[in-house]
Amino acid sequence: MDGNKKRILLIEDNKDARELYEELLLKDYDVETANDGEDGLGKIRASNNYDLLILDIMMPKLDGVSLLRIKNKDSQIAKIPVVVLSNLGQEEVLKTCFNQGVKYYILKAETNPDQFLSVIKQALAG
Amino acid sequence: MINILLGTTTWISILGSLLLGLTIYNRNRKNKVNIVFTLLSLVVVFWGATLFFFQYPILFPSIIWLKTCYFLVLFLIGFLLLFSLVFPKETDKKHLFLKIFFLIPAFIFAYTIIFTNLFVADVVSETWGYKQILGSAYPIFGIWASIITGMAVFNLWKSYRDSKGIEKVQLKYISLGMFLFCSICLMLDVVFPVLLKNSKYIWASPAATIFLVGSMAYSIVKHRLMDIRIAFQGIIVFIITSLLAGVTIYIVTVIYWLIAGTPLKPGIFPIAIVVGFILSALFKKITHFAEYMVSKYFSGSIYDCQQIIKELNREFSSTIDLEKLAGVIVETLSITLKLNRVAVLIWNPVEDRYQIKKTIGFNEKNGISTVHHEFLTSYLEHHPQIIILEEVLHLVDEAKEGEEKKALREIHERMQHIQASLIIPVVNIGKLMGLVILGDKKSGDPYTVQDVNMFNAIANQASISFENAILYDQLSQINQNLLKRVDEKTMELQIKNKDLKQANEQLKQLDKMKDQLVAVTSHELKTPLSNAQNYLWMVLNKRLPGTSLDGKDKLRLERSLDNLQRLVKLIDDILNVSKIEGEKLDIIPEVIDFQKIIEETIFEMKIKAEEKGLKLVFEKLSKSIKLYADPLRLKEILVNLLSNAIKYTDKGSVKIFLKLEDKEIILSVEDTGRGIAEENLKNLFRKFYREDTALTASGSETGGTGLGLYITKSIIEKMGGKIWVKSVHGKGSTFSFSLPTIIPKKASSKTGILQRTAKGVYHIGEV
Numbered sequence: 001m002d003g004n005k006k007r008i009l010l011i012e013d014n015k016d017a018r019e020l021y022e023e024l025l026l027k028d029y030d031v032e033t034a035n036d037g038e039d040g041l042g043k044i045r046a047s048n049n050y051d052l053l054i055l056d057i058m059m060p061k062l063d064g065v066s067l068l069r070i071k072n073k074d075s076q077i078a079k080i081p082v083v084v085l086s087n088l089g090q091e092e093v094l095k096t097c098f099n100q101g102v103k104y105y106i107l108k109a110e111t112n113p114d115q116f117l118s119v120i121k122q123a124l125a126g
Numbered sequence: 127m128i129n130i131l132l133g134t135t136t137w138i139s140i141l142g143s144l145l146l147g148l149t150i151y152n153r154n155r156k157n158k159v160n161i162v163f164t165l166l167s168l169v170v171v172f173w174g175a176t177l178f179f180f181q182y183p184i185l186f187p188s189i190i191w192l193k194t195c196y197f198l199v200l201f202l203i204g205f206l207l208l209f210s211l212v213f214p215k216e217t218d219k220k221h222l223f224l225k226i227f228f229l230i231p232a233f234i235f236a237y238t239i240i241f242t243n244l245f246v247a248d249v250v251s252e253t254w255g256y257k258q259i260l261g262s263a264y265p266i267f268g269i270w271a272s273i274i275t276g277m278a279v280f281n282l283w284k285s286y287r288d289s290k291g292i293e294k295v296q297l298k299y300i301s302l303g304m305f306l307f308c309s310i311c312l313m314l315d316v317v318f319p320v321l322l323k324n325s326k327y328i329w330a331s332p333a334a335t336i337f338l339v340g341s342m343a344y345s346i347v348k349h350r351l352m353d354i355r356i357a358f359q360g361i362i363v364f365i366i367t368s369l370l371a372g373v374t375i376y377i378v379t380v381i382y383w384l385i386a387g388t389p390l391k392p393g394i395f396p397i398a399i400v401v402g403f404i405l406s407a408l409f410k411k412i413t414h415f416a417e418y419m420v421s422k423y424f425s426g427s428i429y430d431c432q433q434i435i436k437e438l439n440r441e442f443s444s445t446i447d448l449e450k451l452a453g454v455i456v457e458t459l460s461i462t463l464k465l466n467r468v469a470v471l472i473w474n475p476v477e478d479r480y481q482i483k484k485t486i487g488f489n490e491k492n493g494i495s496t497v498h499h500e501f502l503t504s505y506l507e508h509h510p511q512i513i514i515l516e517e518v519l520h521l522v523d524e525a526k527e528g529e530e531k532k533a534l535r536e537i538h539e540r541m542q543h544i545q546a547s548l549i550i551p552v553v554n555i556g557k558l559m560g561l562v563i564l565g566d567k568k569s570g571d572p573y574t575v576q577d578v579n580m581f582n583a584i585a586n587q588a589s590i591s592f593e594n595a596i597l598y599d600q601l602s603q604i605n606q607n608l609l610k611r612v613d614e615k616t617m618e619l620q621i622k623n624k625d626l627k628q629a630n631e632q633l634k635q636l637d638k639m640k641d642q643l644v645a646v647t648s649h650e651l652k653t654p655l656s657n658a659q660n661y662l663w664m665v666l667n668k669r670l671p672g673t674s675l676d677g678k679d680k681l682r683l684e685r686s687l688d689n690l691q692r693l694v695k696l697i698d699d700i701l702n703v704s705k706i707e708g709e710k711l712d713i714i715p716e717v718i719d720f721q722k723i724i725e726e727t728i729f730e731m732k733i734k735a736e737e738k739g740l741k742l743v744f745e746k747l748s749k750s751i752k753l754y755a756d757p758l759r760l761k762e763i764l765v766n767l768l769s770n771a772i773k774y775t776d777k778g779s780v781k782i783f784l785k786l787e788d789k790e791i792i793l794s795v796e797d798t799g800r801g802i803a804e805e806n807l808k809n810l811f812r813k814f815y816r817e818d819t820a821l822t823a824s825g826s827e828t829g830g831t832g833l834g835l836y837i838t839k840s841i842i843e844k845m846g847g848k849i850w851v852k853s854v855h856g857k858g859s860t861f862s863f864s865l866p867t868i869i870p871k872k873a874s875s876k877t878g879i880l881q882r883t884a885k886g887v888y889h890i891g892e893v
Contacts, residue, residue, distance in 0.1 A: 016657040020664075058649055087652035089701070090645055091712045094888055103889060108656035109694045110886025112663045119887055 005030040006051040006124050011040030011067070012085070013059040017108070021054065021085065024113050025120065037062025041070060044077050052124055055102075057086040057093060065093070068100035083123045085116075133178065139335040140174040143167045146339055156523050159212050166205035173198040174332030181255050188256045189249040196239045196246065196267075199315075200232045203274045206304070210281035213300070224277065231270050238263055258328065260319055268316035275308040296345045303341025310334035431580045434462050438584055442591040446598045448472055451591055452483035455562060455584075460486050463577065467545060467565025472592060473558065475600055480561060487565055488544065503558060505533050510553040512581055514573060515541050548573055550581045554589035559596065562588075637708065644704045648697045655694055662687040699833040703813065706840040713756045713844050717869055720751040720760075720791065724782060727764040735772050741779035742768075751784070751791055754869045759841050766834045767795045767861050775799035775858070787864070790847070794862040802853040810851060811839040838863075 008025055011034040012018040018033050025031045032050075034040035038061040044050060053071075057064035064084060072078050083104045084097050094105055103123050106116060147167025150160050176195035180188050207228055211221055238261075239245045245267065247259040282304055286297035314331040318324045441454040452470035460468045467487030471480040480503050506513070518538040525531045541549070550562040562585070567573070665675070666683055675683070705711045728744055735742040753760075771780040778798025785792040802810065809815045814832040842849045846866045853859035 014653055014657070016661075017653065020657060020660050024664075058646075087649045087656060088645065089648075089698075098888075105888040107886035107888075109652040109659065109697075113660055113667070115887065 007032070007047075007049060008052045008054060008120075009034060009040065009043055009050045010054045011037065011059070011064070012054070012056045014056070017056075021116070024117060025054075028117075029120075036060050037064060037067040041067055044071065044080065045074070050080050052120070053080055053082045054085050054120070055082055057084060057088050057097075065096055065100070068097065068102065072100055081123055083120060135333040135336055136174055136178055139333055139339055140171050140178075142339040143170040143174070143335055146342060147171070157520075159209075162205060162209045162212055166202070166209050169198055169202045169205055170332070170335050170338070173202050174335060177328070177332050180249075180258075183256070187249075188251075189246065192246055192249055192258055193239055197236060199271070200236055200239075203271055203278075204228060204232060206278045206308075207274055207281075210278035210285075210304075213282070213285070215285075228274055235263075235267055235270075258319075265320045268312075268320050272312050272316060275312065279305050279308055299341045299345035303338045303345075306337035306341075307334045310337070431576055434458060435580060435583050435587070439587050442587055445591075446595050448483055448595045448599045451588075451595050455588065456484045456486050459562070459564065463564075464568045465564055465566070466568050467563075469563040470560065471563065472560040473596060475596060476603070480558075483560075488546075488563070503561070505537055506549070506551040506553075506561065507558045510551045510556075510558065512551070512578055512585075513537065513541070513549040514578070515547045548581070550585050552585050552588045552592050554593045557593075559589055559592035641704075641708065641710070644701060648701050651697050652694060655690055655697075659687060659690045659694070662690065699837060702837050703833055706837065711840060711844055713759055713841070715754050715756050715845070718753055718755055718757045718760070720753045720755075720865075721746055721784075723757055723760050724764060724793075727761050727768065728782070731765065731768045731772065734769065735780060738772060738775070739777065740772060740775055742772075743779055743781045745781065745783040747784050747786065749786070751786065751867070752869060753791070753865055753867060755845050755865060756841075759845070763838050763841055763863070766838045767863075770834065771795050771797040771799065771859075771861070778858070786867075789868060790864045790866050792862055792864045794860050796858065796860040798858045801855040801857050801859050802851070803855050804853075807851060807853060811835050811849065 005028070007030045009032050010018060010021055010025065012021065013036050018035075022031050022033055032043065032047075034043050037059045040053070040055070041062060044053065055064045055067065062070075064086070068082065071080070071082075078101075082100075082102045083106060084102050085106045085108060086093075087108045089107055097105055104119050106119055111119075144167065147164040147170075150167070151164035155161070173195060176191045176198060179186075180191035180195055183191055207224065211219075211224075235245070242261070242263075244261040244263040246264075247261040250257050250259060279301065282297060282301040286294060286301050289297050311331045311334050314327050314334070319328060438454065438458055441458075442451065445451055445454065452472060455470050456468045459465060465487070467485075469485035469488045470483050472483045473479075474481045515538065518534055518541065522531050522534045522538070525534055541547070544563075545565055546563045547566050548564040550564070551558055552560045552562065562581075564573075662683055666680065666687065702711070724744060725746075728742055732742055768780065768782075775797040776799070780798075781794075781796045783794055783796070785794070813836045815836070839849050842863045842865070847864045849861070849863040851859060851861050
């Protein structure tokens with residue numbers, strides 16, 4: 001494990017998407033993945049040193065928005081920055097996420113891998 | 127001493143008869159009964175006087191007085207008979223035999239009395255006074271007189287037998303009085319002189335009229351004889367007063383006699399009584415005392431008139447409720463006057479009739495409800511005066527018009543039927559507000575002048591109260607109706623509202639479900655699409671190690687990616703349309719540089735235009751143009767219009783130019799394409815509309831969703847602008863839209879909440 005690399009947890013239930021974004025990120029970051037919200041929350045709590053969370057919204061067991069709420073109430077993990085990666089474009093969902101401290105909200109179908117990576121880079125930078 | 131007593135009694139009877147006769151005549155000068163009674167009374171008066179003067183002669187010798195007296199007796203007997211025939215009601219019978227039986231002997235006797243000594247032989251002076259020597263014809267006269275008076279009494283008794291109710295009671299007393307009078311007279315004037323040869327007390331027979339006058343007076347006061355009770359009460363008062371005064375004077379005279387020793391002449395009695403009359407007329411205080419006595423012993427009730435008026439007035443001014451008002455009147459009058467029946471009727475303006483508001487004693491058995499009918503009210507409306515049952519018949523006699531007579535007779539009949547004795551109309555400014563109907567006093571006493579005066583005062587006070595109460599009643603009825611209707615309508619509304627709320631709730635639920643369905647569906651569709659897109663993109667951009675593509679494969683993959691992007695666009699368009707339909711299209715405006723946005727879009731679209739060999743021209747204005755609009759929505763519009771222009775133009779150019787107006791900016795996209803048929807122009811902005819023929823004809827183009835222009839139009843309108851198109855088929859089209867240039871004062875260049883840095887990426891705060 002490269003000590004200089006930023007640690008990212010990718011929480012995504014869709015296997016194809018998870019592997020696609022993992023592959024894209026692996027080149028520059030230290031990436032771990034979770035299959036659903038519950039899994040993701042467990043992993044965040046277990047390690048507690050992620051630099052960034054990439055979070056899907058529509059997931060089984062625990063959805064992204066609920067995960068955000070739990071995370072924000074837990075002072076130990078509340079400060080980890082989050083980028084949402086979803087195909088849900090409703091303003092309502094967006095507002096909720098930003099209210100829960102999300103930095104960027106990426107629509108999967110409307111961004112190409114280059115755009116995605118640049119957003120991640122920005123998110124980690126600031 | 128007996129002479130003094132008899133003399134006094136005689137004079138009281140004489141004066142009583144005189145007043146009684148005059149009063150009765152004065153009550154109704156046309157009524158035959160009244161006239162006959164008055165004549166009878168006058169004859170009694172003269173007869174009594176002549177007899178007195180026979181015993182105590184002045185001006186003429188005793189014998190002249192006696193002859194005059196007997197002459198008058200003929201009249202007395204005559205009128206007595208006549209009275210018995212006409213009282214209480216005149217019948218159609220002619221009584222011819224009776225008249226002949228009376229008139230022929232009467233003429234003979236008159237002649238005998240005046241011109242012969244057969245009747246009165248002579249008058250001699252005895253120690254005890256003057257004595258008449260009876261003539262030979264006297265017994266015949268006595269028998270004849272007995273028969274006639276007997277017939278008169280019999281007639282009255284017959285009337286008594288056939289009469290009913292009050293009339294029967296009246297007749298009882300009057301017959302009794304008549305019987306006593308006649309019996310005593312016969313005794314003194316016929317039996318004593320003829321059979322016992324004692325004519326000493328003939329002169330005293332007028333004293334017997336005291337029975338006639340007394341019984342008449344009693345039946346008048348107690349049982350309303352001849353409708354004169356009200357006036358008669360005054361007479362009794364006057365007589366009592368006079369007696370008091372007369373007796374006082376007499377006592378004074380006797381005392382003077384005892385002291386001075388001068389013998390008292392019997393002539394002092396009439397003088398004392400006459401002086402008493404004069405004195406009593408002067409001393410009102412005595413009158414008042416007498417009035418009190420009369421009220422107490424004759425009417426059996428005494429009440430403070432002022433107190434009642436005051437009490438009622440207080441109640442009137444403190445209540446505005448019709449029922450209560452009626453209740454107060456009924457209660458007060460029935461208690462204070464001790465009445466057996468009282469009813470209050472008040473005008474109901476809604477139904478335009480008089481309604482019984484409160485009643486005591488009156489009942490349906492007597493048909494009290496018939497007072498609703500117009501018989502009372504229509505008359506009272508024109509004659510707003512208190513009606514007293516007994517007086518109605520006088521009014522009938524006085525009435526000139528046949529109609530009025532008829533109406534009054536009907537009133538009399540109806541009043542008797544419902545057992546009403548007195549009716550008080552309550553009138554306010556000429557309008558009959560109500561009626562107070564009274565029955566009899568429990569004591570059987572008649573209504574007095576005092577009563578009537580009080581009723582008038584009460585009616586005056588009640589009129590305004592009635593009017594107010596009626597208005598108030600009307601108002602509260604209207605109010606109640608209104609309240610009821612408001613309640614009903616409110617209820618209806620509440621039910622409807624509830625239904626609406628439920629329906630609304632259901633609709634909202636459905637709407638939410640629909641939104642969710644659309645959102646989830648588009649999400650579920652996009653997830654595999656986005657994966658495929660990104661994988662393809664990675665292949666095309668050589669992200670995957672160990673992949674190499676030949677030219678044809680690259681084109682195939684590019685087309686795949688292009689189609690996937692179209693699919694995503696289609697899903698987004700459908701989502702947008704769903705938002706537009708649900709009026710949920712989100713526009714997040716901010717202050718933007720319009721020309722900068724145009725340039726950015728042109729930069730994105732340039733490659734596509736150049737691929738088709740088209741020129742993309744933007745005629746920029748020198749002045750910077752600031753707009754308050756959603757930058758990404760604006761880009762969406764521009765992309766839509768430009769891609770359409772490029773799509774449908776094969777050669778030439780696509781030009782963008784701006785025109786700055788007063789309060790808006792107009793942007794036009796002009797192409798040199800195939801144009802749009804005129805008949806299709808109006809359908810252009812409709813949902814799912816496509817100019818199919820043109821599309822299929824070209825073949826090379828992949829069709830759009832048919833939603834682009836619809837969404838564009840909706841977005842522009844949502845931002846306060848308009849869109850229109852001009853086209854010449856085969857030569858090109860110009861799409862133009864306007865947007866307002868007004869920037870709200872509070873608008874900032876950064877919303878600070880939600881921003882889009884690029885298509886598909888959102889972030890918060892600064893860019």
